[in-house]
Amino acid sequence: MIGGRHKNLIASSGKTNNVLDCEDGITVSLKEPKGMRLWEKLKYQLVEYHSLPGYLRDNEFILGYYRSEWPLKQVFLSMFSIHNETLNVWTHLIGFFLFLFLTIYTAVRAPMVVDFNSLQHLPKMIRSADLHKIHSELLNCMPSLPNMPDLLKFKNELRTSVTSLDFSSMSGWKVMELLSKCLPEQFSHANKSENHVLNGVKYEMVDVMAPLVVHPITRWPFFAFLGGAMFCLLASSTCHLLACHSQRLSYIMLRVDYAGIAALIATSFYPPVYYSFMCNPFFCFLYLGFITLLGIATIAFSLLPFFQKPEFRSYRASLFFAMGLSGVAPIIHKLILHKNQPEALQTTGYEILMGILYGLGALIYATRIPERWRPGKFDIAGHSHQLFHVLVVAGAYTHYRDGLVYLKWRDLKGC
CATH class of the missing domain: 1.20.1070 (Rhopdopsin 7-helix transmembrane proteins)
Structure with missing residues (x-):
């Protein structure tokens, strides 16, 4: 108690402070910022389940730490x-x-999704491939095919692309498309035999190179x-x-x-x-x-x-x-x-x-x-x-x- 026994306590609020007038004539002044901070802490406290309004009661087994009707x-x-x-x-x-x-x-x-793990042996196969024989075979069925220098350029690009794993700019895409169109039966997996060789190019290489003709869906x-x-x-x-x-x-x-x-x-x-x-x-x-x-x-x-x-x-x-x-x-x-x-x-x-x-x-x-x-x-x-x-x-x-x-x-x- 302040100054003796109190029978009445009246609180009046202003813009700058709160004043408590007591019966014994003693006035206690509270600064508003401190009072407001205390009010904010009390106002936004977490509550228990039984204190929630009905629309927030969803799980009765979670008993506490709820927020209830807080400002945004x-x-x-x-x-x-x-x-x-x-x-x-x-x-x-x-x-x-x-x-x-x-x-x-x-x-x-x-x-485009390509399994690059399957290409780890591709450089070696390219070096061993006889591109002149591929070119000759393609010329038989498609005389309008580009000249040999373009195939050699494709070979160099393919080596670089395998190293950098970047197939987006290869001019060889057209060559591979021509391969698949010109030699459909050779590119068919159903006709593959273990020791069969297509004009000096092992089917192992064809199996790896053919999927590179990707048409993204x-x-x-x-x-x-x-x-x-x-x-x-x-x-x-x-x-x-x-x-x-x-x-x-x-x-x-x-x-x-x-x-x-x-x-x-x-x-x-x-x-x-x-x-x-x-x-x-x-x-x-x-x-x-x-x-x-x-x-x-x-x-x-x-x-x-x-x-x-x-x-x-x-x-x-x-x-x-x-x-x-x-x-x-x-x-x-x-x-x-x-x-x-x-x-x-x-x-x-x-x-x-x-x-x-x-x-x-x-x-x-x-x-x-x-x-x-x-x-x-x-x-x-x-x-x-x-x-x-x-x-x-x-x-x-x-x-x-x-x-x-x-x-x-x-x-x-x-x-």
Whole structure:
């Protein structure tokens, strides 16, 4: 007490200070900046689960460290502070920047996919090849072929290109195209024998050089997947950051988040379906149309108000899981159609791993493991939604590697 026993305490506020008038005639002056700082600290404290408004109550096993109805400025700044959504924000925000980098890298550095490991013995084979005999054979079927100096120039360029791994400016592309057109039966793998020699050039060299005649296929299905992944990751990160601001913003952001998940699953089908069935347009458009319509229907369903309620958590997970499970049909069809292609098995392995990662993430999300075992112990780190985020990024990256195999396969072999 100040100056004895108090019966009444009246606080009056001004622009410059706060004044406390006591019954005993003692006045205590508090400077406003200190009082305001104390108020700010109290106002933006983290709260416990039972203090949350109903729309923010989603996981009763996470007991504390919640932000509740903060102003937008403090909400944005909270991405650099510790609370139970910090890792949810950053796991997918880092994932977004990872896929942004992969998109730029793929567009700039990998316009054509060539297995350079198979070219390690190419310089030696070029030196041992008799280009005069190749030229003579080509002249027999195509008299308009450029003169021998051009072939010698091609030989020198090929040596330089193998050393620098840069095939973008080789004049020899035209020569290799003429080889494939002029000598189709010799370039056919079906007629290859181990000891057969084509005019002094071993088939080993032909097998290595022929794939260099690359006609890059369209990249839009691959970039559609990368776009879907980036949209999903950025939408999720933004949702976890902003949903605590108000009920209306939470309503909007949750629907954007669900739309992002549906977009990721739908666009994940595009590279496998398009590149597996690009030579079978009927099945290509059938599978692409089906998954696109399913994705649109899922997004529309997620806009319904009841869809975001906590009691529908398992239904949300099951819907997205079923959407992903629909990819089993085109994968089996691909294996039947391309059973003799090693790329079919390789891509299927990636797709199975991706499905396991996504499925495990959905299971953890729906069951809320491990926080349901020890409520309050995983509030900051290690709860189910954070594990779900990590598995989504891992699954999406696995699918990116899968897409690179498809690009290499179709670039080199076409239909």
